Amino acid sequence: MIRHPMRAVVVAAGLTAAIAALSPLSEAPAGFDNLSNGMVNDSTHQADQGKFDEVEAISDGLGPLYNAQSCRECHQNPVSGGPSQITELRVGHRGPDGRFRNADIPIARGRVVISGRTLVNDRAICPNAAFPDSEIQERVPDTETIRTRRASLNLLGDGLVEAVGDETLLDIAREQRRTSHGQIHGQALRVPIVEAPGSTGVGRFGWKDQHASLLSFSGDAYLNEMGITNRLFPDEITTICNTVAEPNDKPDSTGLADVDRFARFMRATKAPARDTLLAKTPKAMTGSALFDKIGCATCHVRTLTTAAAGTTINGGTFTIPPALGQKSFHPFGDFLLHNVGTGDGIVMAMPEHYGRKVYQIVWKAFSTVWPARRTRYARRRYGVSACAHD
Numbered sequence: 001m002i003r004h005p006m007r008a009v010v011v012a013a014g015l016t017a018a019i020a021a022l023s024p025l026s027e028a029p030a031g032f033d034n035l036s037n038g039m040v041n042d043s044t045h046q047a048d049q050g051k052f053d054e055v056e057a058i059s060d061g062l063g064p065l066y067n068a069q070s071c072r073e074c075h076q077n078p079v080s081g082g083p084s085q086i087t088e089l090r091v092g093h094r095g096p097d098g099r100f101r102n103a104d105i106p107i108a109r110g111r112v113v114i115s116g117r118t119l120v121n122d123r124a125i126c127p128n129a130a131f132p133d134s135e136i137q138e139r140v141p142d143t144e145t146i147r148t149r150r151a152s153l154n155l156l157g158d159g160l161v162e163a164v165g166d167e168t169l170l171d172i173a174r175e176q177r178r179t180s181h182g183q184i185h186g187q188a189l190r191v192p193i194v195e196a197p198g199s200t201g202v203g204r205f206g207w208k209d210q211h212a213s214l215l216s217f218s219g220d221a222y223l224n225e226m227g228i229t230n231r232l233f234p235d236e237i238t239t240i241c242n243t244v245a246e247p248n249d250k251p252d253s254t255g256l257a258d259v260d261r262f263a264r265f266m267r268a269t270k271a272p273a274r275d276t277l278l279a280k281t282p283k284a285m286t287g288s289a290l291f292d293k294i295g296c297a298t299c300h301v302r303t304l305t306t307a308a309a310g311t312t313i314n315g316g317t318f319t320i321p322p323a324l325g326q327k328s329f330h331p332f333g334d335f336l337l338h339n340v341g342t343g344d345g346i347v348m349a350m351p352e353h354y355g356r357k358v359y360q361i362v363w364k365a366f367s368t369v370w371p372a373r374r375t376r377y378a379r380r381r382y383g384v385s386a387c388a389h390d
């Protein structure tokens, strides 16, 4: 780049306008105001939020196994799309070869075994009036010895995270290795894009980076959290006491299904706003400098920039709109997997995400790694965070 200040002044005047027109790099909007980041108008955004907030009933296809009736039940602090205190249970065990195995959970008094996933649903729609004798509540057998609770994540600003180019994340991993002399090297994991069969992207969503696309995650969550089958995840976990035809989620008069609206809602959210009052305090400023100085920012990357508007991602199924293109935001994370000694032993990128087909990554270290994430706590303690990820 131009290093000499005098030259910079001369050249800058002419170039600024041209560069701005070609690549208008700007700060992404942040806030907890329920307004769109500009990707759609506010009334469309609020209608999409209505779907995200909607409480589903058995007649909508809820269950048979589920965790909650609405996306908002778990993603709502301080507004719809934020994180929450709700955790969910994942379990599994090691096979005779020492490798991780998905759980086998008997239901219906042992007649049926739910296998091929680690998630345990905490609720079920039966027994009910129509099926008084169907008992399908999942209960963890003693043989599932690896158990963990996972916190619900923030979704605000996730459209920006999705729009970060794969190569940007790969570059961060390379740069970590270089600057730390090989001591830190985040792992990028390529995961399938469910809506574009055969294509993959660098995973960045979920505690184990199990998805790269917000539409894929929407389909996954609608089935696995709420039991609502959809075009991306068309098969029920169990059909005992199931009454609504598949897929439960059907397109409306505009051609959009709920999963499309969830994805658009998340993509149009603003990034979480910084606590500007706290950030101005001397303590926060000292902490922020320290954060950089001692290397926290190596993994908790302050600023990421999304790919240009017009770039296609997710196997060619999504084109980055102007509102999400060439935007800077501050996730305080690198979305790469790191082994920081807190892993729960559960291997992800699993059958529950990719149909019921086995897609198991058998790599031992993988079960102990997490993506670096920004944190409310870092913000409180160090005043450093203005974040698009929790």
Ligand code: HEC
Residues within 6 Å of the ligand: 067, 068, 069, 070, 071, 072, 073, 074, 075, 086, 087, 088, 150, 151, 152, 153, 154, 155, 158, 204, 205, 206, 207, 208, 214, 217, 218, 221, 222, 225, 226, 262, 266, 389, 390
């Ligand atoms: C019962 C609680 C619960 C419900 C209901 C729920 N989620 Fe989540 N969500 C979670 C948890 C827990 C995680 C972290 C899962 C993991 O990685 O193990 C998560 C993660 C996510 C992520 C990844 C976010 C990131 O930045 O990494 C997305 C996207 C998401 N959920 C969307 C949805 C949508 C859309 C719905 C409604 C269809 C939904 N969720 C319903 C609990 C829930």
Ligand code: HEC
Residues within 6 Å of the ligand: 184, 291, 294, 295, 296, 297, 298, 299, 300, 337, 338, 339, 340, 342, 343, 370, 371, 372, 373, 374, 375, 376, 377, 378, 390
């Ligand atoms: C090698 C990469 C790496 C470095 C360096 C690093 N972290 Fe982290 N950090 C992580 C990962 C990965 C997690 C998620 C771990 C988990 O949840 O178990 C995390 C989680 C956190 C959390 C909790 C996040 C939350 O939302 O709950 C805080 C706070 C935090 N780090 C602060 C720091 C500070 C302060 C430093 C510097 C002293 C630092 N980290 C250095 C990778 C790193």
